[in-house]
Amino acid sequence: MIHGLSDSLIIAAADRRISRFPDGTYDSTRRKLFKIPYLKGAISYFGLASVFPNGQRQYLSDWLPNFSTHQSKAQDLKSFANSLRNELNGIVPSNILKQVPSGFHICGYDMRGFPDFWYLSNIGRMQGFAYIKLKPKYASPKSHFLDRDARTKFGWDGVNPLSARNGASVYRNGDFRAHVVAWESLDSIFNQLFQFPDFKPPRTFDQYGEYVKFKFEVIAYLYKKWAKREIIARPIDVLVLRK
Numbered sequence: 001m002i003h004g005l006s007d008s009l010i011i012a013a014a015d016r017r018i019s020r021f022p023d024g025t026y027d028s029t030r031r032k033l034f035k036i037p038y039l040k041g042a043i044s045y046f047g048l049a050s051v052f053p054n055g056q057r058q059y060l061s062d063w064l065p066n067f068s069t070h071q072s073k074a075q076d077l078k079s080f081a082n083s084l085r086n087e088l089n090g091i092v093p094s095n096i097l098k099q100v101p102s103g104f105h106i107c108g109y110d111m112r113g114f115p116d117f118w119y120l121s122n123i124g125r126m127q128g129f130a131y132i133k134l135k136p137k138y139a140s141p142k143s144h145f146l147d148r149d150a151r152t153k154f155g156w157d158g159v160n161p162l163s164a165r166n167g168a169s170v171y172r173n174g175d176f177r178a179h180v181v182a183w184e185s186l187d188s189i190f191n192q193l194f195q196f197p198d199f200k201p202p203r204t205f206d207q208y209g210e211y212v213k214f215k216f217e218v219i220a221y222l223y224k225k226w227a228k229r230e231i232i233a234r235p236i237d238v239l240v241l242r243k
Helices: 060-070 077-091 145-152 177-193 205-226
Strands: 010-014 017-019 026-029 033-036 041-047 102-109 115-121 125-127 130-132 237-241
Touching (some): 010 033, 010 041, 010 102, 010 205, 033 060, 033 237, 041 060, 041 237, 077 102, 077 115, 102 237, 115 145, 177 205, 205 237
Antiparallel strands (some): 010 237, 017 026, 033 041, 102 115, 125 130
């Protein structure tokens, strides 16, 4: 948030590496992040990369954009997320969901122009960095920003957009160990470098998007050079969203 809820910026980013479960070996490279233009938003998925309409396997990279196109009458993120949940529960077998974590991040702006973030998954809870207590059906989607973090972290009173303190909220998915370890450390490094007059901090919306993409690229390089399994990999997709 730049000036309370009335002036904000959303940056969505994802790599394209698809891994098999449970061993995490490389499967393919497919897009995971897509625009929802009529909601000024975006959607990404993690974990399970396929759905099974009519019993036939179809990659989410193909199915999800088609679903989004057919939901263009959705009035808000909540309606979109609930429609997605209902559709998924009909085309992903419960025996698969009980074994494989699956989740979706849905972000965008509501009719007031306020930013929001919705979470949909079959994950019961986290244990360290592991997803556990997997459910045979997707749970009801939840607003993790306006209904939760905007109030508890930023002091929003639920009415006045200017009552929310300025700041940033980060939501991660998939194998986010390196994101937790490296992301904030990179921020610390650059915050120090930007104190010097010959370094230029990001100022424009596009530059903020470039900064996020750079950090993602560093994390992907860490996996390429030092991880036993390259489960985060380039190319990196970034969307910069404004109301």
